[in-house]
Amino acid sequence: MNILDGLESLKFEYGIPEDERYWLYLQGRYRGLMIKGCGHAVFFCKLACTLRELIRECSHAKHARAVSFEGVDPEDTEVKVGIIGGGHLGKQLAKVLLKLVPLPAESLKMSTRRPESLAELQKLGVQCRYDNASVASWAKVLFLCCLPAQLPNICIEIQAKLEKTCIVYSFVSAVPLPRLKLLLNHTNIIRPQYSFTEDLNNIWGDNRNITDALEDPVILRATCPYSNVGGVILNTKWLEGVFYAIINICTARNVFHSSVLQILNRLFLSVHLESCKKDIASCPRFHLTHFMNKNYVKNLFHKRPFPWFDLIAVQLKETPFSQHLSATPLLQDHLTLLYCVSFGVSLTKEELPEDVTITPPQGDQG
Incomplete structure (x- = not known):
């Protein structure tokens, strides 16, 4: 129930002249951007958690020689997530990660x-403090949810504390990747980029929190x-960044490339x-x-990990995976399905012209 129903004078748009109400579409765009951004962050963290389990299984399998754990704790399967910035985005992101991952x-x-x-x-058990360097040195995945003006000073505080393997996930849209690379002296960075259509179909709702919105099948499908749908479009170079970030995690754990392909x-x-x-091929x-x-x-060589990839270059330049992904609509459909199913939502025949079957991620599919 909306507590503002019938209380027109308390609503956001009350008092705005009719000739200026056109600009209210920006409110829907902002909300759509928040929901999409949080949804994509949840998907990435879900993948990272599943990946850790798959690597652990690989290390305990009979062919454990496919993994070398020199200098790495094989039981370290925990995905440690840090968030710098406790404003509206940081709070909403924390809530969706806690509930939906x-x-x-x-x-x-x-x-x-x-x-x-x-x-x-804090009541839920989350450690909240003002110590950027400590959070950065602890995290395996670090979300930057600060204001652009705050970022240079934050980068000075954390750049020497970041492990090479830490994945920095930036929501600071005003700071481009090359600049962020220089500020952090770090290459393991993902930054989703969004664009907008002129016609905004505002399906994002008004008052529900982001967690509830991402549990709505209609809204969730729009974040694929x-x-x-909804006028907010994700640049799919983000998907490439996600793939190569996953490969980098495997490289850091010295997983041989043959096993990495099986894991992927x-x-x-x-x-x-x-x-x-019908046609397995x-x-x-x-x-x-x-x-x-x-x-x-x-x-x-066969018994070697993948090389370490610069995620900045991956997201700014053409890669072999760019060509493969754009030339393979069937793979795009699979990734769309995976995204929805990871949230517990399936697509209809109208949304994707094929039925969906789910194969649990167990057993060797290499």
């Missing part, structure tokens, strides 16, 4: 200049990476179209040449 409260830390404003999250197939292709059952599979050029692949 779901992330344990002890696996989330926040840094903000006003920790007292996060009392609700390839969807332009299990992680991203656990949901299948009906056509895959039509089901997408990942190969080395999808991620590296052919000349490099020829000289890659």
Whole structure:
């Protein structure tokens, strides 16, 4: 129930002249951007959590020689998430991560200049403090939810504390990737980029919190990476960044490239179209040449990890995976299905012209 029903004078748009109400579409755009951004962050963290489990399974399998754990704790499967910035975005992001990943409260830390404003999250067990450097040195995934003006000083505080393997996920849209790379002296950075259509179909709602919105099947489907419903469009270079970030996690754990391909197939292709059952050869599979050029692949030893990828370059330049992804609509459909199913939502035949079958991510699919 909307408590403002019937109380027109208390509503946001009350008092705005008719000739200026056109600009109210910006309110819907802002909300759509928030919902999409949080949804994509949840999806990434879900993948990271599942990946850790798959690597752990790999390490305990009979062919455990496919993984070298030199200098790494094989039981370290916890995804530690830090958030710098406790404003509206930081608070909403923390709530959706806790409920929808779901992330344990002890696996989330926040840094903000006003920790007292996060009392609700502290009651849930989230550590909230004003210590950017401490959160950055602890986190495996670090979300930047601060204002652009605050970012330079924050980067000075944290750049020496970041582990090479920490994935920095920036929501600071006004600071481009090359600038962020210089500020942090770090290459393991993901930054989603969004654009907007002129015609805004405001399906995002008005008063529900972001967590509830992402549990609405209609809104959730609109946040799919390839969807332009609602007027907010994600640049799919983000998907490439996600793939190469996953590969970097495996490289940091010294997983041989042959095992990484098996893990990628299990992680991203656990949901299948009906056509895959009818013709197994039509089901997408990942190969080395999808991620590296052919000349490099020829000289890659079998028992070696992938090289370390600069995620900035991945998101700014054409890659082998760019070409593969754009040329393979079937893979795009699989990724769309995976995104929805990870939130517990399936697509209708009208939304995708194939039925969906789900294959649990167990067993060797390499």
